[in-house]
Amino acid sequence: PAPGLAYAVLRIPRLGVTAPVAEGTGKAAVLDKGYVGHYRHTAQPGEAGNAALAGHRNTHGEPFRHLDLLRPGDTVVVDTAAARYTYVVRRILPRTAPGDGTVLAAVPHSAVHPAYRFTAPAAYLTLTTCTPAYTSTYRLVVWGVLRSTQSR
Incomplete structure (x- = not known):
């Protein structure tokens, strides 16, 4: 995907989150627009490897405001033009x-x-x-594993 352009939709049912995903994690080009940013040089959704996404917790749409409420077993869905990828949360690193x-x-x-x-x-x-919340002192990390793929 082209940098800064939305190409997918992230859905986190437990949190009621629906947010566009754009390529890159730059503040001005992606995150400050309320997008969830895809870390360049990580796998794309559905691919083998690690598809990594970042989002603001406070301000700019705060798509990850309540990310700390996710629990193992919760689902996270990424919709692209090609498919729907459903991941299951497996581990949560509360602070690093x-x-x-x-x-x-x-x-x-x-x-x-x-x-x-x-x-x-x-x-x-x-x-x-x-x-x-309201700081950038540490990072909260949620990891999921692909459970299913539904082609479009």
């Missing part, structure tokens, strides 16, 4: 350092909190936002 970049790895894990890790290749979805 902003520089904990391994949470975006193809097989995601936390370099800061080693107990939070996956060990096998799969189709993962990672959602990241700032925490606690």
Whole structure:
């Protein structure tokens, strides 16, 4: 997808969230427009690897305002022109350092909190936002695993 352009819709039923997904995570071009941003150089939704998305928790539409309310077993859906991808939340890392970049790895894990890790290749979805609310001190990370794909 072209940088800054919406190409998918993220749905989080438990939270009542429906938000457009755009390529990139730049504030001015993507996040500050209320979009959820796709981290470049991570897998696209439905692909093997880790499709990683970022969103504001406060301000600019705050699509991830209540991300901390997700629980293992909840579903997260990504709709694209090609298919609907349904992920099941498997792990939640309530707080890590902003520089904990391994949470975006193809097989995601936390370099800061080693107990939070996956060990096998799969189709993962990672959602990241700032925490606690109204700060950017840490990052909250939610990981899901692809459960189903529905072609359009």
